[in-house]
Amino acid sequence: MLYGSIEAGGTKFVCAIGDEEMTIKERVSFPTTTPEETMPLVIDFFKQYQTDLAGIGIGSFGPIDIHHDSATYGYITSTPKLAWQNFDFIGTMKKEFPIPISWTTDVNAAAYGEYVFGSGKGLSSVVYYTIGTGVGGGALQEGRFIEGFSHPEMGHMLVVPHPKDDFAGSCPFHGNCLEGMAAGPAIEKRLGKKGQEVAEDDPYWEIEASYIAQCAYNTTLMFSPDVIIFGGGVMKQRHMLQNVHDAFAKLVNGYVETPELSKYIVTPALEDNAGTLGCLALAREAVLHS
Ligand code: ADP
Numbered sequence: 001m002l003y004g005s006i007e008a009g010g011t012k013f014v015c016a017i018g019d020e021e022m023t024i025k026e027r028v029s030f031p032t033t034t035p036e037e038t039m040p041l042v043i044d045f046f047k048q049y050q051t052d053l054a055g056i057g058i059g060s061f062g063p064i065d066i067h068h069d070s071a072t073y074g075y076i077t078s079t080p081k082l083a084w085q086n087f088d089f090i091g092t093m094k095k096e097f098p099i100p101i102s103w104t105t106d107v108n109a110a111a112y113g114e115y116v117f118g119s120g121k122g123l124s125s126v127v128y129y130t131i132g133t134g135v136g137g138g139a140l141q142e143g144r145f146i147e148g149f150s151h152p153e154m155g156h157m158l159v160v161p162h163p164k165d166d167f168a169g170s171c172p173f174h175g176n177c178l179e180g181m182a183a184g185p186a187i188e189k190r191l192g193k194k195g196q197e198v199a200e201d202d203p204y205w206e207i208e209a210s211y212i213a214q215c216a217y218n219t220t221l222m223f224s225p226d227v228i229i230f231g232g233g234v235m236k237q238r239h240m241l242q243n244v245h246d247a248f249a250k251l252v253n254g255y256v257e258t259p260e261l262s263k264y265i266v267t268p269a270l271e272d273n274a275g276t277l278g279c280l281a282l283a284r285e286a287v288l289h290s
Pocket residue numbers: 009010011130131132133134183184185194195196197231232233234235236237
């Protein structure tokens with residue numbers, strides 16, 4: 001039996017096949033252009049495995065409709081990527097693959113991967129953020145995603161500007177929300193170069209860390225989770241973690257006693273595999289419960 005994984009991101013779709021042990025057998029990636037161009041590539045990839053394919057897990061950029069009783073369940077909804085607005089993702093896949101298909105956000109899929117196999121393994125409450133082109137967050141409680149009328153949009157929480165930061169924020173909706181202040185494009189707008197080109201000893205990283213610490217602070221007070229995991233391209237600046245711990249401790253100011261910070265605010269154990277492994281595990285769950 002095989003499982004399929006689709007990480008549908010804003011710039012690329014990563015598709016993979018895994019076996020019962022969740023070992024990745026093959027992985028390919030296609031640029032995210034239009035559904036007419038991208039989807040046939042996705043479908044052709046999985047068709048090669050159709051006889052053994054038991055289920056598929058999809059983690060998609062959003063916003064997406066996750067309500068099973070909604071007429072547009074399985075759609076990408078109001079995304080700024082016009083070609084993908086109101087795209088019936090699950091319907092398109094089900095037409096070709098009438099098998100169980102699990103459907104969640106890209107960040108929830110990565111959160112699930114870390115929960116099952118990574119930094120959240122064995123813990124009951126896990127919150128995962130990605131700080132990349134955007135900021136997204138996913139929360140799991142006893143293996144279930146926390147959601148209500150929709151999936152969380154924790155990347156848009158408000159943050160207090162750092163006193164040395166005069167950047168107004170790049171979020172078109174909120175200006176200085178977390179994404180507007182701390183995602184990769186905000187760094188590039190401020191400094192005129194990409195995050196990966198900014199030296200480790202640049203004083204900017206203290207400002208960046210202060211926003212991530214505020215995110216950890218808000219998360220702690222809202223969920224008291226067992227662990228908070230920060231992934232995504234910007235977190236490749238591993239040296240920031242110490243700054244985040246220090247700024248977080250100052251913000252909490254002894255109000256709650258958290259787990260030891262080196263085990264509480266961490267980076268992903270699975271690195272860039274969190275999304276793929278999460279989708280595979282979600283596909284397995286979908287098959288188990290079908
Ligand atoms: P995406 O969010 O598009 O899925 P990533 O998580 O890789 O992809 O995030 C891409 C963003 O992260 C870009 O804005 C990029 O400049 C930034 N980035 C990538 N690597 C680094 C790095 N080593 N240090 C700081 N920023 C980085």
